[in-house]
């Protein structure tokens with residue numbers, strides 16, 4: 001049932017987009033959105049969500065738009081999704097804004113993406129009443145800074161400094177330009193440098209230290225939910241290290257520019273539903289005396305896990 005609900009979300013979103021032309025519906029939808037957010041807030045919510053925003057070019061082609069308009073539409077979706085996530089209580093969001101592989105695209109498209117990223121991030125934190133200031137969001141670039149042109153890097157560092165205040169309680173990690181293999185290589189190089197400088201001993205090198213030396217740094221929270229749009233069922237070198245432990249991975253067919261309120265809300269509901277079941281199982285298991293490996297009744301009543309990945313993690 002959950003799956004069919006998710007599948008019908010895309011067509012429902014189309015109808016909603018049409019109705020948004022009427023002011024009465026705009027009011028009605030904003031009321032319904034507030035209600036949905038309020039309901040979501042009553043259940044468990046992922047602390048850290050990562051997004052692979054795929055499908056901008058396909059969207060542009062399908063709608064006979066210029067390529068840059070496809071990416072602009074993607075940026076609009078991003079702002080909307082960020083807002084829903086932060087409103088329901090997600091604290092960390094990581095986006096795949098530009099992969100190192102994306103340097104293989106035409107110079108024009110790379111320039112478009114760089115400019116879009118810089119301009120939209122600037123808009124997010126420009127004034128005291130801009131989104132990042134009001135919502136206490138820190139923007140942090142994760143990726144290989146050596147590959148970023150000097151003028152763009154300068155602007156991004158200004159954005160990072162501006163949003164790095166003691167007031168912030170949420171983070172937007174921007175993967176730019178990022179790949180997981182580069183992240184892991186960077187961590188290993190940093191660790192070897194520390195070893196050579198005598199700052200650490202060889203026996204101190206462990207998973208925790210490697211993680212600390214990754215672009216996200218020591219405070220990196222565990223990833224709970226990773227979403228990829230546009231129907232491709234692969235991770236494309238994103239969050240390979242971070243998604244290994246108890247992270248739900250969702251592949252949805254919707255193109256990123258069409259990924260709006262209902263799309264993200266339905267995935268958050270789904271995550272929350274399975275997390276609630278998982279917590280029930282854990283609390284039931286905690287009540288069972290030690291040294292028994294019998295499955296509990298509540299475990300047997302569980303519905304089958306979701307199709308792609310499960311937070312319920314059956315361990316019999």
Ligand SMILES: CC(C)=CCC/C(C)=C/CC/C(C)=C/COP(=O)(O)OP(=O)(O)O
Pocket residue numbers: 053054055056057058059071074075078095096097098099102113116117120121174230256
């Ligand atoms: C503010 C801010 C951070 C804006 C970012 C804008 C944005 C959504 C960037 C994603 C860029 C990107 C390479 C998307 C992948 O779709 P694709 O181009 O590979 O599309 P396709 O899969 O249809 O070819």
